Amino acid sequence: MSTAPFSPPGYVYSEAIDAAAEWLASQPVAPSPIIPIMRARFGLTVVEACQACREAGFISGRTQ
Numbered sequence: 001m002s003t004a005p006f007s008p009p010g011y012v013y014s015e016a017i018d019a020a021a022e023w024l025a026s027q028p029v030a031p032s033p034i035i036p037i038m039r040a041r042f043g044l045t046v047v048e049a050c051q052a053c054r055e056a057g058f059i060s061g062r063t064q
Helices: 015-026 034-042 046-063
Strands: none
Touching: 015 034, 015 046, 034 046
C-alpha cells in the first residue's frame, strides 16, 4: 500500500479497496451486512471496507 498522489492526508491506496469498490458499485442491491462481507471477500480492514463503500458511492454516482 502507498499514498496516492494528490490524495487527502490519511488516504491509503490499495488495489483491494479499488476492487471492492468496483464490485460493490456493480451490485444492483448492496448485500447486507456489507462491511463483514467485504472484509471476508477482499481481505480488507474495517477502515478499508468503509473507504471502499465510500468510493463505490462515487463510482455509482458517475454511472447514473
